[in-house]
Amino acid sequence: MFSLTEAVLAGADAAELQREKVPHEYLAAHLRKEDVGMFAGVEDKDVRKSVHVGTVPMPELAPDEVLVAVMASSVNYNSVWSAMFEPIPTFNFLERFGREGGYSARHDQPYHVIGSDAAGVIVRVGSGTRRWQVGDHVVVSPLQVDDQEPMTHADGVLGAGQRAWGFETNFGGLAHYAVVRASQLLPKPGHLTWEEAAVNLLTAGTAYRMLISDRAARIKLGDVVLIWGAAGGLGAYAVQLVKNAGGIPVGVVGSEEKARLVRDLGCDVVINRAEIGLDGDTTPDDPIALGKRLGRIIRRETGEDPHVVFDFVGRATFGISVFVVRRGGTVVTCGSSTGYRHEYDNRYLWMNLKRIVGSHAANLQEMAECNRLLTLGKLMPALSDVHPLEEAGTAIRQVQQNRHVGKVGVLCLAPKEGLGVTDPELRVRIGEKRLNPLRNRAQATPTSTPTSAPTGSTA
Incomplete structure (x- = not known):
């Protein structure tokens, strides 16, 4: 030594x-x-x-x-x-x-x-x-x-x-x-x-910029925020930030064990990705169908579509994110742990005045x-x-x-x-x-x- x-x-x-x-x-x-x-x-x-x-x-x-x-x-x-x-x-x-x-x-x-x-x-x-x-x-x-x-x-x-x-x-x-x-x-x-x-x-700093900073989503009191990978490093801080800001965090996780952990963090709604049929495939064939299924669950639990989607997962989820966020809503992304090439149906973006915001650190x-x-x-x-x-x-x-x-x-x-x-x-x-x-x-x-x-x- x-x-x-x-x-x-x-x-x-x-x-x-x-x-x-x-x-x-x-x-x-x-x-x-x-x-x-x-x-x-x-x-x-x-x-x-x-x-x-x-x-x-x-x-x-x-x-x-x-x-x-x-x-x-x-x-x-x-x-x-x-x-x-x-x-x-x-x-x-x-x-x-x-x-x-x-x-x-x-x-x-x-x-x-x-x-x-x-x-x-x-x-x-x-x-x-x-x-x-x-x-x-x-x-x-x-x-x-x-x-x-x-x-x-x-x-x-x-x-x-x-x-x-x-x-x-x-x-x-x-x-x-x-x-x-x-x-x-x-x-x-x-x-x-x-x-x-x-x-x-x-x-935590990356999640802060994505959600709180005026350079990205800039969430406000009462916003419904969909958080992919809510039990992960980014997701765990995103849940806390949304909750502290007076928003409604909706977390997606991969197991019931992770669902319990995320609820302990204060997540209001927790969805197992198997519930929407997103279990085992990194490139879903029909993101619109999966998005409709996810949207129904979110509306059932919160009464409305999400204002913001927090997506760092990338290829496997991005098409769903663009579809499921509300009219005028924002998809904020900072990474692509399942792949960098994202596909989405652009009609749901331009005709519903949605935004995609890139964020980094x-x-x-x-x-x-x-x-x-x-x-x-x-x-x-x-x-x-x-x-x-x-x-x-x-x-x-x-x-x-x-x-x-x-x-x-x-x-x-x-x-x-x-x-x-x-x-x-x-x-x-x-x-x-x-x-x-x-x-x-x-x-x-x-x-x-x-x-x-x-x-x-x-x-």
Whole structure:
């Protein structure tokens, strides 16, 4: 164990952390460039074969970056894509980034440290960093932006220089240390443990932008919102956000066990996808027929058609989403876990004045607003399971096979669960059961059998 690592685990102050030397290498879950193509012609692209956990060199820090000792991270669906080398190998992103030169060249390596969530302790700050200090407890926004690009100052997500950290960049969060731009940082909610804090920002922030921000659906009091994959990482936060905003969440899940979990989150109406005949086929032959069936159930339970459909599942559900949303309604989409090529009947879109809104991650202000809800105890972590870093491949495989609900956490430097709480009073006021609505039930209830049908996987 390196001395800096020992100091972090001992809760050393800023002065002590500064005195200790940064290690020359660190433990990280990473992919190897030499493995690209290993799944060619293979039906089951088992990510446990492509994810390696071992030491990698410590990169140099740029002036606008900080080095974070990662206490915990989590699995997002982009880590599944990375480890499958689909739809394209992420090394293509790193090569393109590296061609920009300067500090960007560091990212083009024969290895790729993955992971787009993290909670930890700042152990070094670049010379251009102003608002953060060594010793600060932070969570990391997954969106890296170029603050010298004009569009970034209108909306960071629209800037051409924005990248998904740990997916389109190197040195991500599934590791003992991570390199992060200072403009990605937010304060860690003090009442949450490391593993609870680490699972939120990518999925919760994405759901916040999709539903609450004026850049997407902008839901209002009383809106009926259909949420595909309501038991997954995105869906679990979508249910909470709709409920907190005074809307009526209608969740679609793949099993009765998941239905019970989603009801615990506050979902008013829960529909098993088997009820509408969407069970086992990723490309439904007749989305209109399925949409009519789904629409009847929603009208029976709520009295009206949905104002908004929250769809990250993609190919398997998109035609249904466009059909089932009400006249003038909005389908908001941020991903395609079952396929990127979507088909829908355009007549139902143009003749009924519906909208399709693309959404991606969230800008830092939206992330901060979402993090504030977590800090106030208005939004709860969607943590359901935790693995050590050494089992990162197993954790990613769990998400790949949809053998999970909510978010799967990964302990990095934290030696055990339950550490990192600096506001125990708020934690007591909220209560342990409320803080972990998915985990308590998920540990007692087996998840559903893996399927290729629409899932609640994270995006």
